Amino acid sequence: MKDLFKKFLIMNIGQFLYALGITMTINADQGMSPWTVFHQGVGLQLGLTIGQATILVGFVIIIINFIFKEKIGWSTVANMALVGIYIDLLMFNNLVPIFKNIYLSYTMMFMGMFLVGYSTAIYVGVGWGSGPRDGLVSVIKKRTPLSVKTIRSGIESLALVFGYFMGGKVGIGTAVMAISVGFFVNLxxxxxxxxxTEINHTYLDDTVKTMLRKTA
Structure with a gap:
């Protein structure tokens, strides 16, 4: 139980830091990342906050992943639900500053991208699966000859285009993030x-099978 609680706590810390990184890129106010542009666009069309739209989009993607038999983990579900909640918590309480100085804004944006990468290492490292959007990349990869980089770029490009036409905010920072996010995440x-590649994940179906064996 102690090990389980420790993993649960680490996963939650990772999700919070992920949301903090996203919020930092939003409040940098230089244009948002492709997925955030899409979430904002969905929110504007449906009368939702960015956090609520993030949850809704994540839920829909999980359903798609499930239909195509992609593994779903506790971290997958937590990423779908908690990140959106934490984003709204941070934004509504003005816990992340908005700088008028462009150099400070870009510094915060770069720090936000780094934090997104670092927090991903934290919550995925628990071994309970990755985020819904990573699962979607995996679904397409298994069914096409395309590379992961091409698939990810294609998905984010579509998210950006649809988000823009739904009213999402696009700026120079959007292009900067699209180009440099890979560097900061890898760093x-x-x-x-x-x-x-070294993480051995435990998924929801594994948990159910374990529970059934114990009750048998």
Whole structure:
């Protein structure tokens, strides 16, 4: 139980830091990342906050992943639910500053991207699965000859285009993040000594099977 509680706590810390990183890129006010542009656009169309739209989009993606038999973990569900809640908590309580100075804004944006990468290493490192959007990349990868980089770029490009036409905010920072986010995420992974290929995940179906064996 102690080990389970420790993993649960680490996963939650990772989700909170992930939301903090996203909020920092939003409050940098130089244009948002492609997925955040999409979430804002969905929110504007449905009368939702960015956090609520993040949850809704994540839920829909999980359903798609489930239909295509992609593994779902506790971290997958937590990423869908908690990140949106934490984003709204941070934004509504003005816990992340908005700088008028462009240099400070870009500094915060870069720090936010780094934090997104570092927090991913934290919550994925628990071994309970990854985020819904990573699962969607996996679904497409298994069914097409395309590379992961091409799939991810294609999905984010579509998210950006649809988000823009729904009213999401696009700026120079959007292009900067699209180009540099991979660098900051990889840097965070290296500093955290994190290799995603070495993680052995426990998924929801594994948990159910274990519970059934114990009750049999």
């Amino acid at each position: 965070a992974f290296r500093l955290a000594n994190f290799d995603i």
